[in-house]
Amino acid sequence: MLRNVTDLDLRLLRIFASVVKCGGFSAAQAELNISQSNISTQISNLEQRLGYRLCERGKGGFRLTPKGQRILDASRNMFDAIGSFRDQAQALSESLVGELYIGLADNVVTLPQACFSDALALFQKRDQDVHINLFVNSPNELELAVIDGQLDLAISYFSRSRPPLEYRPLYTEEIGVFCGDRHPLFGVADPGMDAIAAENWVLHGFLPEDQELPLRPESSSATAYHMEGVAHAVLAGTHLGYLPLHYAQTWVERGRMRALLPEQLRYDVTHSMVTYAGRSRSEAARAFVDDLLSVHGLTG
Structure with missing residues (x-):
């Protein structure tokens, strides 16, 4: 009886599906590039793993048993699910996902040197499905939120530095x-x-x-x-x-x-981007920091 599905089981199920598609062991030889006797052995191994017969083969020809038809349908559904997982996993390799938490000083939208909206626009052009959360607060509260991990980064005028934080000047x-x-x-x-x-x-x-x-x-x-x-x-x-x-x-x-x-x-006062020094950032946070620095003519 099959209690867990291994890589070997997946291989046997794919051989079984190919045999059914080709209409028998003999016809499946060319597609699978293995001998008829080897195919027969693989199907027998699968039947032993499952605990019941999947197909009738012999002088009367090849035909599925009722349980064989059920297994074929189930395996096709599983192969479709694996394919969907593979496609999504590959898509995620280049896509940014998750949540992004950013803190801002109040009333800087009219400051020409502050290019935060440009950074947002640049980030939106990326291959991403990120939900952005924006908070406006006093500099002290923003620093504490970054330290506590409530914010990925914050931008404001900070009058003095706190040791756990890293400050990157952006504009005056x-x-x-x-x-x-x-x-x-x-x-x-x-x-x-x-x-x-x-x-x-x-x-x-x-x-x-x-x-x-x-x-x-x-x-x-x-x-x-x-x-x-x-x-x-x-x-x-x-x-x-x-x-x-x-x-x-x-x-x-x-x-x-x-x-x-x-x-x-x-x-004049200098507004800086503040992050927690030494704390790993999400891919989305790293990408936004890159965009923020870029629109201000800076590099990472």
């Missing part, structure tokens, strides 16, 4: 000081540094206290952990705040914001 972003049209300094043509520093500010909660800034505020009654929070406080006219120039541009054009002392109160 220009930051300035802004006030809203409701703020008393909005109509002042040339406010001094001291006056600006003495105003009420909204601070960035994701920046360390020793972060180097062109002007450090003296007073603050609000902390924001995303750029949108800073923008709300500035537009309220109650606070001054540091904002990316590209992000504030929409409100500047509408007359809702203005940059204060733009030649002096301006600095």
